[in-house]
Amino acid sequence: MTALSAELSAIAGAAFAAEGLSETFGHVQRSDRPDLAQFQCNGALAAAKQAKTNPREVAQKVAARLKANPLFFKVEIAGPGFINLDVTDEELGVRLGTMAKDRRLGAPQTGKGKALVIDFGGPNVAKAMHVGHLRSAVIGDSLQRLFRANDWTVTSDIHMGDWGLQMGQLISEIAHRGIAPVYFDPNYTGEYPAQSPVTMDDLEEIYPAASAACKADPARLDEARKATAELQAGRRGYRALWQQFFNVSKVGLDREFSSLGIHFDMWKGEASVDRITVPMVEDLKARHIAIESDGALVIPVERNTDKKEMPPLILVKSDGAVLYGTTDLATVVDRVREQNPDLILYVVDQRQHLHFEQVFRAAEKAGLKGKAALEHAGFGTMNGTDGKPFKTRAGGVMKLFDLIAMVTAEAEKRLTEQGIGEDYSAEERADIARKVGIATLKFADLSNYRLTDYIFDLERFSKFEGKTGPYLQYAAVRMQSILRKADAKDLQPHARAILHSPEERALILHLLGLHDAMAGAEAKRAPNILCEYAFELAQAFSRFYAAFHILSESDDAVRASRLGLCGLTLAVLTKVLALLGIEVPERM
Ligand code: ARG
Secondary structure, three states: OOOHHHHHHHHHHHHHHHOOOOHHHHOEEEOOOOOOOOEEEOHHHHHHHHHOOOHHHHHHHHHHHHHOOOOEEEEEEEOOOEEEEEEOHHHHHHHHHHHHHOOOOOOOOOOOOOEEEEEOOOOEOOOOOOHHHHHHHHHHHHHHHHHHHOOOEEEEEOOEEOOOHHHHHHHHHHHHHOOOHHHHOOOOOOOOOOOOOOOHHHHHHHHHHHHHHHHHOHHHHHHHHHHHHHHHHOOHHHHHHHHHHHHHHHHHHHHHHHHOOOOOOEOOEOHHHHHHHHHHHHHHHHOOOOEEEOOEEEEOOOOOOOOOOOOOEEEEOOOOOEOHHHHHHHHHHHHHHHOOOOEEEEEOOHHHHHHHHHHHHHHHHOOOOOOOEEEEEOOOOEEOOOOOEOOOOOOOOOOHHHHHHHHHHHHHHHHHHHOOOOOOOHHHHHHHHHHHHHHHHHHHHHOOOOOOOEEOOHHHHOOOOOOOHHHHHHHHHHHHHHHHHHHHOOOOOOOOOOOOOHHHHHHHHHHHOHHHHHHHHHHHOOOHHHHHHHHHHHHHHHHHHHHOOOOOOOOHHHHHHHHHHHHHHHHHHHHHHHHOOOOOOOOO
């Protein structure tokens, strides 16, 4: 199924072509002035400029051709040569019927036959997560849902930070404490215990202590560096200990991300490309792509078109250690081998942009990226109401659980304020509060364009009115309730609308715009487009609902048509909220 705007563009394009002009001038979009028209085509202006004629004349000729098409109810020329278009109610109804019958609700199929690897989350083993990891997880999860819905074959990878100095710091701290001597015995050849010697809670205490010890004492830092190098070189006991850290962290992180409804297909990380790294570096050296520079091995990536300085990508430091860029380059190799993707998307803090630019250029130069386009989808900072990077009330270390508890408590307060669910069981109320709390958090984050910094104002984003997650959930719940009441009275919906009013027309046009919203959000890697769409849809529905009594309408056909509209609006709203990772409670 093609979107209505694409269909209209094709028709307008043909009209331009018939006038000997390029059909690309036929691009049709939703009107900027919905009070004047449903759609508009601005191509006559550019076409006239190119053909050096009068734009109104071009518009008139094109409009005359469009008028001959029974699809249009109205074809008008406005201003210097804009063409305003309205589609007949009959044709809108037909398209609505087709959309309602489609299981995918007319979603685009931009990803058909294409594979995406999406890299997001990126927490570091043992180190505390910060809001950057939260934003990456929320935005990345929404993008993975969207790309999947648009028919891409998607593989998500959490890409854990598990290979840096923090691992050596943990190992040497554990050595000092004498917690698990077997891992440090160089003569030990037996199996290591299945049970981890440390828990997640232990790691949370050990890492800050280790890090402080290294700051205070250069000898300790040296030890940590040495342990890191030995780990990377493959010392058996260290590898076994590393595996325990990884496993323990994975269980903890999975629990935290799952409670936000966020899942990853792969739990790989910097360490998982360890075996690829050495042969890759050797190969790059042999091909003179990597060169010596001040004792280090680097890949120069500057181009003569660069306006800013572009430092080389450092592959191996003079002390033999590999770096963040090395593991990221090897990860490209791994992904090309395993998934052979058309696109690799990195949802990572914008402050890492230079790093990715270096990695992408190095991959390009070395011919390592297969058919994949490499792209950094960066994001800005989530700040608190004080304008500084957001911290939970407890301050410092951010635990997702604390954050979820905080938004859930706020949601509970709001539910009480609104008098919602007073008679529900404590269990159901808690479940609703959790869903509303998570919606508050995710919508606050996703409704801003990802690159803009924003202030997480819990007070504002937890409200049941305005552009918030809870408002949209409440709107969907209201639709559910109308449909339930209709069902109880055995009133049947009909998907093909009978149009009588501007409110219905506006709602239908908005519903038919789902395809464009999903395509646009994919193209810009921008879930905020979906947020905007969902909010406008809820408002269009609200105006429609305020204008008519649906259940008490006496004309059977009209009532059925309006119930059908309600059902489709609910399906579309639920789908878009799901793309944002937001669940709709059964009732509120
Ligand atoms: N672990 C990194 C950090 O905390 C993020 C990883 C992002 N992904 C990547 N392929 N570099 O900053």
